[in-house]
Amino acid sequence: MLKINNLHVKLEEEDKQILKGLSLEVPAGEVHAIMGPNGSGKSTLSYVLSGRDGYEVTGGEATLDGESLLDMEPEERAAAGLFLAFQYPVEIPGVGNMTFLRTAVNAQRKARGEEELSSGEFLKVVRAKAAELQISPEMLKRPVNVGFSGGEKKRNEILQMAMLEPRMCIMDETDSGLDVDAMRLVSEGVNALRSPDRSFLVITHYQRLLNHIQPDVVHIMSNGRIIKSGGPELALEVEENGYGDLLAEAG
Amino acid sequence: MSDTAVKTKVQQTPQVSGAPKPADALDARLAALDLPQGAFAPARAEALARFRDMGLPGPRDEYWRYTDPRPFNAPEPSPLTVEAALESPLFAERDKLTIVFVDGRFDAASSDDLTLEGVEIDTLAQAGDGHWAADLFGRLEAAGQKPVERPFAALNTAAAHDGLLIRVTGKPSKPVHVLHRRRAADADAMWHHVVRVESGAELTLLESGMVGARSNGVVEVDLAPGAKLHHVAAKRAVDPRVGLSHVFAHVAEGAALKSFTLAVNGQHMRNEAVIDMAGDDAVAHVAAAVLGDGDVGPFHHDDTVFITHGAERGESRQVFKKVLKNGATGVFQGKILVKPGAQKTDGYQISQALLLDEASQFLAKPELEIYADDVKCSHGSTTGAIDEDALFYLRSRGVPRERAIVFLVLSFLADALEEVEDESLRDEINERLDAWLTTRPQI
Numbered sequence: 078m079l080k081i082n083n084l085h086v087k088l089e090e091e092d093k094q095i096l097k098g099l100s101l102e103v104p105a106g107e108v109h110a111i112m113g114p115n116g117s118g119k120s121t122l123s124y125v126l127s128g129r130d131g132y133e134v135t136g137g138e139a140t141l142d143g144e145s146l147l148d149m150e151p152e153e154r155a156a157a158g159l160f161l162a163f164q165y166p167v168e169i170p171g172v173g174n175m176t177f178l179r180t181a182v183n184a185q186r187k188a189r190g191e192e193e194l195s196s197g198e199f200l201k202v203v204r205a206k207a208a209e210l211q212i213s214p215e216m217l218k219r220p221v222n223v224g225f226s227g228g229e230k231k232r233n234e235i236l237q238m239a240m241l242e243p244r245m246c247i248m249d250e251t252d253s254g255l256d257v258d259a260m261r262l263v264s265e266g267v268n269a270l271r272s273p274d275r276s277f278l279v280i281t282h283y284q285r286l287l288n289h290i291q292p293d294v295v296h297i298m299s300n301g302r303i304i305k306s307g308g309p310e311l312a313l314e315v316e317e318n319g320y321g322d323l324l325a326e327a328g
Numbered sequence: 329m330s331d332t333a334v335k336t337k338v339q340q341t342p343q344v345s346g347a348p349k350p351a352d353a354l355d356a357r358l359a360a361l362d363l364p365q366g367a368f369a370p371a372r373a374e375a376l377a378r379f380r381d382m383g384l385p386g387p388r389d390e391y392w393r394y395t396d397p398r399p400f401n402a403p404e405p406s407p408l409t410v411e412a413a414l415e416s417p418l419f420a421e422r423d424k425l426t427i428v429f430v431d432g433r434f435d436a437a438s439s440d441d442l443t444l445e446g447v448e449i450d451t452l453a454q455a456g457d458g459h460w461a462a463d464l465f466g467r468l469e470a471a472g473q474k475p476v477e478r479p480f481a482a483l484n485t486a487a488a489h490d491g492l493l494i495r496v497t498g499k500p501s502k503p504v505h506v507l508h509r510r511r512a513a514d515a516d517a518m519w520h521h522v523v524r525v526e527s528g529a530e531l532t533l534l535e536s537g538m539v540g541a542r543s544n545g546v547v548e549v550d551l552a553p554g555a556k557l558h559h560v561a562a563k564r565a566v567d568p569r570v571g572l573s574h575v576f577a578h579v580a581e582g583a584a585l586k587s588f589t590l591a592v593n594g595q596h597m598r599n600e601a602v603i604d605m606a607g608d609d610a611v612a613h614v615a616a617a618v619l620g621d622g623d624v625g626p627f628h629h630d631d632t633v634f635i636t637h638g639a640e641r642g643e644s645r646q647v648f649k650k651v652l653k654n655g656a657t658g659v660f661q662g663k664i665l666v667k668p669g670a671q672k673t674d675g676y677q678i679s680q681a682l683l684l685d686e687a688s689q690f691l692a693k694p695e696l697e698i699y700a701d702d703v704k705c706s707h708g709s710t711t712g713a714i715d716e717d718a719l720f721y722l723r724s725r726g727v728p729r730e731r732a733i734v735f736l737v738l739s740f741l742a743d744a745l746e747e748v749e750d751e752s753l754r755d756e757i758n759e760r761l762d763a764w765l766t767t768r769p770q771i
Binding site for chain 2: 089091126129130150151152154155156160161163167168169170171172177180181182184185188220241
């Protein structure tokens with residue numbers, strides 16, 4: 078599904094290398110977690126994969142189902158099946174959540190040569206999915222993320238994920254700012270979306286989230302590279318001992 | 329929106345300078361007009377004297393510092409190519425009483441019957457001297473000439489042949505809609521409305537359609553205690569034209585004026601609002617959403633507002649939003665004057681521009697002048713570009729870049745549109761804006 082090979086990335090405006098030869102492969106149907114200390118480049122990885130401006134790829138490649146992601150516009154990556162759940166979802170006053178969602182769903186369908194959903198069809202689907210995430214019809218009508226609590230914003234991200242049905246989901250610190258109940262709701266939303274042909278890359282600081290969303294593989298990232306990969310027990314080890322030993326081990 | 333730059337200057341009250349105003353230019357301006365005879369002759373004669381006394385504005389006049397007065401000074405406008413309307417005007421589909429003006433003159437044949445319960449409507453051209461509006465016509469305009477002179481409003485009082493005289497005595501079941509049409513390529517349309525809303529009465533006044541090569545519209549609004557007027561105007565030009573408008577309002581105790589203008593393209597436009605909040609607990613909201621694309625024609629749009637709080641507990645809001653691209657220029661001059669004794673005044677003013685490229689510019693001159701010590705007044709002015717974080721967020725969901733920018737433009741304008749109280753009107757404007765922005769390469 079997602080293959081990243083020897084990826085080197087620097088900031089466009091300064092001479093600062095962030096990713097220094099990162100390699101990673103997430104096969105179809107698997108959930109991979111990335112953990113790592115602050116400043117290791119985790120969020121940069123999510124932004125570079127989804128096409129945010131401000132970064133320059135100086136080497137390596139990233140493909141989704143064999144297609145090179147790095148040459149595509151952000152909306153093309155989305156239509157190709159990539160989704161980034163934001164750490165800080167953006168508020169957009171004056172644009173209704175529903176209008177935004179329907180535009181996004183239909184733009185992707187159009188880009189893939191599929192028929193667009195009618196208002197009626199869309200409404201039916203979105204209401205059902207929103208109910209599962211305990212998102213009220215009133216929240217759907219409000220402007221995108223405006224006046225949403227931290228938990229509501231993250232649930233709204235998962236609703237978008239559920240509506241857009243991406244094949245590769247990247248979650249950038251989705252657990253930050255969530256209370257226990259919100260984390261459970263978000264995790265249930267994600268788990269409901271797990272399927273043999275959908276993969277997840279879950280970026281997190283804490284093992285806590287991984288109790289709810291069980292990963293197949295855990296990667297430890299430091300200084301722009303993956304320094305160790307292992308099973309779920311690796312996350313427990315980090316929780317127990319911090320990153321110190323792992324960093325020392327990696328030299 | 330990100331606020332990447334702030335161009336805010338707070339200045340002293342502008343002084344009208346004694347720039348040379350050649351009498352022959354003024355005479356030429358007047359000679360091109362066919363001055364009306366008949367009703368309201370005293371008011372018209374006084375206005376003509378006022379205009380002669382003020383003279384034409386010059387580029388050195390402080391009040392015209394950001395907007396070149398010459399297109400308004402010229403005896404004749406540059407002719408336009410007249411095209412058929414490309415689409416139905418805003419508000420065309422709703423239940424209302426429609427009054428059609430062609431090149432600034434009432435067109436009875438195309439208009440609805442002017443009978444509507446709760447409102448009396450006459451036309452200026454047909455009014456006799458005993459008309460109720462004789463006491464108001466030109467009076468608010470004259471009062472609004474201090475401390476800043478507005479010569480083209482005086483010219484309008486002297487020279488406008490037609491307009492509506494609307495007296496609201498109840499709460500009519502539907503809005504009154506003034507629909508402008510244009511016929512002559514060189515139309516120099518001038519109209520003058522007087523709207524008197526009696527105590528406790530309420531009216532929604534809509535304006536849309538297209539006017540000619542040059543326009544000069546004046547609306548005098550007199551709100552009795554507890555009266556309400558909602559004024560929603562949509563002005564869109566498909567080719568370069570020159571336009572000037574003035575609203576003069578007198579707001580009595582507990583009365584409310586809510587005015588919103590949508591302006592799309594044009595060439596050289598100036599809209600002035602002069603509002604006297606004379607009674608306690610008066611409310612005045614003035615807002616505009618402006619879209620200017622310099623590729624359609626050289627675009628210059630000026631909103632100039634002067635709100636005077638003369639009584640206690642007045643609430644005023646000015647919300648002006650301009651989206652500018654391809655070398656378009658936006659201007660905002662907004663003033664709040666709080667007179668001695670106007671305690672507990674709540675005055676708010678915001679002017680913001682969204683520049684879609686580096687060739688466009690926004691010039692803002694917010695002013696506060698306060699002579700009471702227990703008031704709340706605030707003003708802000710920002711100039712910014714498209715918010716890259718929001719743009720990326722939308723695109724990351726699959727929304728194509730062009731469509732994402734439309735969303736962000738609508739988002740930027742939302743605060744101004746919020747000032748339209750009627751939700752269905754607001755939705756109609758928003759949908760039309762969306763369609764304009766989406767289907768046209770140029771705004």
